[in-house]
Amino acid sequence: MWTSLPSGGLRITGADRVDFVQGQMTGDLRGAPTPGLVACTFLNVRGQIETFARAYRRTDDVYLHVDAGEAEALAARLKRYIIFDQVEVKDVPDDLRCVHVWPGASVAGWNEAGPDVQTFELGGGVVLIGRVNRTGATGLDLHYLTRHEEAVLALLDGEETPLSALDTARIAAGIPDIARDGFTGTLPQEVGLDLGGPLPAISYRKGCYVGQEIMARLEARGNTRYHLARLSIEGQAGQGLTRGADILHGGKVVGQVGLNADGLALARLRKEIADGAEVEVGGLSATVQLLNAVPHTT
Template identity: 70%
Template sequence: MWTRLPSSALRLTGADRVDFAQGQMTGDLRGAPTPGVVACCFLNVRGQIEFFARAYKRQGDVYLHLDAGQAPALAARLRRYIIFDQVELEDLSAELRTVHVWGGQGVPGWDPAGGDAQSVELAGGTVLAGRVNRAGEPGVDLHYLTRQEPEVLAALGGEETGLAQLDAARVRAGIPDVVRDGFTGTLLPEVGLDVGGLLPAISYRKGCYVGQEIMARLEARGNARYHLARLAGEGLPDHAEVTREGRAVGQAGLHAAGLSLARLRKELAQGEAVEVGGVPATVQLLTPIPSANA
């Protein structure tokens, strides 16, 4: 079972590619193995999320996998910070496609006991594969050349599953999607991307990056007023304001299968009644994952 992912992509090359990316992103790329994959965000100076990406560290490049349409804006941002760095950026969005294989089943050459990033031979070519949890259990993202798509999909076989079903599974599992849930402009701890969330995308020990000072304050004080929760209700509008007794208490993401993920104020209790764009809903709290700060 596999799902096509709307995607865009950047490739960083040059001698300074890893150090340059390290100074821009929240994840610890330098500390990752080669090959390896790191979930990360790119923040503004106020610590708010501008982009979410998965960064693949490879022998000769860094590959950034992003949601559809994100690559040109991230490339423009990164170029503003290139001064003396030996780094080149290339937008590969038109050349590459991505599918997610649920559970990683049926991927020829994939080693379930191997690293999180692997190269596999598929349909007569080399395909980049990454272990990614998109539906509540680890699956495999496959990144391949657009011209390879018919052969790659034929080699996978199985059943194509629509993006709506993948969204329903990830919302049930409590896994946020920054773009699809409309969480751009929020803080990482507010939307499940902190070290205790289901999609950790930050290291507090990696050194400086844009927005790092704000994140360090949040870690030290532990005073984020919002966190990620689920809302249950039928017909909830996407990306709508969440209110309780007429007061704004958060924002909802994408609605799927009777549920939405939401950035909610922490004082809201399990089972509490709220409204999403005027539609009744019930709060479902998510259980944090115990984790030492990375």
């Protein structure tokens, strides 16, 4: 079972590539193995998320895998910070494709006992695969050249599963997708990206980067006003619910809702709202489900 992921990517090359990207992202790329994979965000100076990415550290480059439509803006941002760095930033929107292979499905050539990132030949070309949790259990993100798509997909287990099914599984498991849930512009700690969250993407020990001062203050205080929660929306009426709609409790705005799938949605929610509380979103009734007890596999 596999799902096509609408996505884009940047290839960063040059002698200073690791140090340059390290100085922009919240994750610790320098501390990752080669090959290795680090979830991260790129923040503005107020510590708010501009882009979520998964950074692949490879022998000859750093590959940044982002959601569809985000590579161009991230490339422009990175290029603004190139001064004396020996790096080249290349957008590769038409060259690469990505599918998520669901947990339990196999990929010929993948070594289950091997590292989290592996490259090998499949379907007539070299593929890049990384362990990624998108559904509550670890699956595989498979990156391949566009020209090899037909041959690669023919070798995968089972049939294609729609993106809507992946969204349903990840929301039920409490795993955010920053772009698809519309959580861009929030603090990472508010939407499940802090250490101990369902999608950790911050290192507090890696050194300076854009927005790092705000992250350090939040670590010192150990608190934000919002956190990631889940809403159970009454019946199936929420299918047309607008992503980003305000959540109301007692007539006051207490958060914003993410993508709705099968009557469930993740939300950025004020911490004082209790588990089981009734709230209103988009004119619909919803019940708060706190995620503290939800198990996650990395």
